[in-house]
Amino acid sequence: MGLFWRRKKDEFVSLRLNEPAAKVEETQPAPAPPPPPPEPEKPRAETTTEPQVAPTRTPFATSVLGLNLSIEELQAQEAALEQEFSARFRRAVAATRDSLSERLDILFAGRKQIDEELLDQLEEVLIAADIGVTTTLEILETVRRGIARKQINDLDALKLAIKTELLNILKASERAGVASETSVPENVAPYVMMIVGVNGVGKTTTIGKLAQRFKAEGNDVLICAADTFRAAASDQLAIWAERTGVPLIQQKQGTDPAAVLFDSLKAAKARGSEVLIVDTAGRLHTKSNLMAELEKMKRVAAREVEGAPHETLLVVDAVTGQNGLEQARQFLKVAGVTGIVLTKLDGTAKGGIAVAIAKELNLPIRYAGIGEKVDDLVVFDPQQYVNGLFGN
Numbered sequence: 173m174g175l176f177w178r179r180k181k182d183e184f185v186s187l188r189l190n191e192p193a194a195k196v197e198e199t200q201p202a203p204a205p206p207p208p209p210p211e212p213e214k215p216r217a218e219t220t221t222e223p224q225v226a227p228t229r230t231p232f233a234t235s236v237l238g239l240n241l242s243i244e245e246l247q248a249q250e251a252a253l254e255q256e257f258s259a260r261f262r263r264a265v266a267a268t269r270d271s272l273s274e275r276l277d278i279l280f281a282g283r284k285q286i287d288e289e290l291l292d293q294l295e296e297v298l299i300a301a302d303i304g305v306t307t308t309l310e311i312l313e314t315v316r317r318g319i320a321r322k323q324i325n326d327l328d329a330l331k332l333a334i335k336t337e338l339l340n341i342l343k344a345s346e347r348a349g350v351a352s353e354t355s356v357p358e359n360v361a362p363y364v365m366m367i368v369g370v371n372g373v374g375k376t377t378t379i380g381k382l383a384q385r386f387k388a389e390g391n392d393v394l395i396c397a398a399d400t401f402r403a404a405a406s407d408q409l410a411i412w413a414e415r416t417g418v419p420l421i422q423q424k425q426g427t428d429p430a431a432v433l434f435d436s437l438k439a440a441k442a443r444g445s446e447v448l449i450v451d452t453a454g455r456l457h458t459k460s461n462l463m464a465e466l467e468k469m470k471r472v473a474a475r476e477v478e479g480a481p482h483e484t485l486l487v488v489d490a491v492t493g494q495n496g497l498e499q500a501r502q503f504l505k506v507a508g509v510t511g512i513v514l515t516k517l518d519g520t521a522k523g524g525i526a527v528a529i530a531k532e533l534n535l536p537i538r539y540a541g542i543g544e545k546v547d548d549l550v551v552f553d554p555q556q557y558v559n560g561l562f563g564n
C-alpha cells in the first residue's frame with residue numbers, strides 16, 4: 173500500500189540531516205587526523221575489518237518529517253505505519269466481510285458441487301453486498317466460463333475466481349483517470365486538487381485529512397474555501413485548517429467561487445505551495461448552476477497553473493450505496509473527474525460498492541475514509557481491499 177503521497181525522497185535531505193554519516197562527511201571534509209602512533213603487532217582476527225559506519229544521528233531528537241532519522245529508520249517507520257493502516261483498513265471493512273463471508277458460508281455449507289442453483293444464490297449474495305447488478309452478472313459470466321472449461325471444479329476455486337475477478341475490476345479502473353500523483357512531474361507546483369461531490373458525503377472532512385497527510389510529508393499545503401454557498405462551509409473548513417496547521421484562503425459568503433480559487437492560485441504561487449486543495453459546494457440553487465460553476469473553476473485553474481486541476485476527486489459516501497453511484501454519474505458528465513474518494517467505508521456492511529464504483533464509473537478509487545478523525549484516511553489498495561473482504 174503506498175502510504176506516502178509524493179514522498180519527497182531525498183528532498184528532506186536538502187538540510188543534509190538525513191544522509192548517512194559518511195556522505196555528510198564527504199561534503200564537509202574534516203582536517204585529516206594525525207597518524208596513530210605505531211602499535212606492536214597483534215595476532216590478526218579471523219573475521220574482518222571493514223570500518224562500520226556508525227548509525228546516523230542528528231542533534232535533533234524529534235522531527236515530524238523524520239529529519240533526525242536515517243533512511244533505514246524511516247523505512248522501518250513506514251513499514252510499521254503501513255501495517256497499522258492496513259489493520260485499520262481491515263477493521264473498516266469488517267462489517268462487509270462478516271456479512272459477505274457469512275452469506276457465502278451459509279451458501280457453501282454442505283455442498284460439494286457447483287450447480288445452477290448455487291450460482292443463482294451467489295448472484296444474490298454479491299448483489300446484497302452492493303457490488304452492483306452489472307458487475308455481479310459479469311463476475312458470474314466469468315465464473316460460468318471457468319466452470320465450462322473445467323478450470324473451476326470446487327468451491328475453493330470458485331471463491332478464488334470471485335476474488336480474482338473483483339481485483340481485476342479494481343485494477344482495470346487504475347488505467348483510467350489519475351491513479352497516482354506520481355504521474356504528474358514533481359516540478360509541477362502547486363499540484364491542484366479539486367474535491368467535488370454532493371452535500372454531506374464528506375468533502376470537507378476529506379480535505380482536512382488530506383491536508384494533514386500532505387503536510388506531514390513535508391509539503392507546503394494551502395486550502396481554498398470555494399464552497400461559498402453556505403456560510404458554515406467556510407467556518408467548518410477553517411476548523412480543519414487550524415487543526416492541521418494549514419493556511420486557508422476564504423472570502424465572504426456568496427463570493428464567486430472561481431474568484432476565491434483565483435486568489436488561492438495566486439497565493440499558492442506566491443508562497444511556493446506544493447499542493448492546493450480546493451473545497452467546492454455540494455449544492456446550489458440548481459444543479460446546472462453547480463455544474464457551470466465547477467466548469468468555470470476548472471477553466472480558471474487551467475489558466476493560472478499548467479495542467480490544473482491535476483486531480484478532480486469525486487467524493488462518494490459508501491453508505492449511500494447505489495444511490496450515491498447515481499449521483500456521482502451526474503458529476504462525471506461535467507466535472508472531468510479523475511478519481512474517487514470513498515468515504516464512510518467504516519459505516520457500512522455494503523462495502524462492495526467500491527467494486528461497483530470502479531466498474532461503473534471506470535475511475536480509480538484513490539483514497540478511502542475509514543472514520544471521522546484526521547488520520548482516518550487510507551490510500552485505497554485493491555489487493556488489501558479484496559483480502560479484507562474475504563478475511564485473508
Ligand SMILES: Nc1nc2c(ncn2[C@@H]2O[C@H](COP(=O)(O)OP(=O)(O)OP(=O)(O)O)[C@@H](O)[C@H]2O)c(=O)[nH]1
Nearest residue numbers: 371372373374375376377454515516541542543544
Ligand atoms: N464514519 C465516517 N464519517 C465520516 C467520514 N468522512 C466524513 N464523515 C462524516 O460525514 C459528515 C459530513 O462530512 P462533511 O465533510 O461535512 O461533508 P461535505 O461533503 O463537506 O458536506 P457539505 O459541505 O454539506 O456538502 C460529517 O459528520 C463527517 O464527520 C468517514 O470516512 N467515516
Ligand SMILES: [Mg+2]
Nearest residue numbers: 375376399405
Ligand atoms: Mg463541506
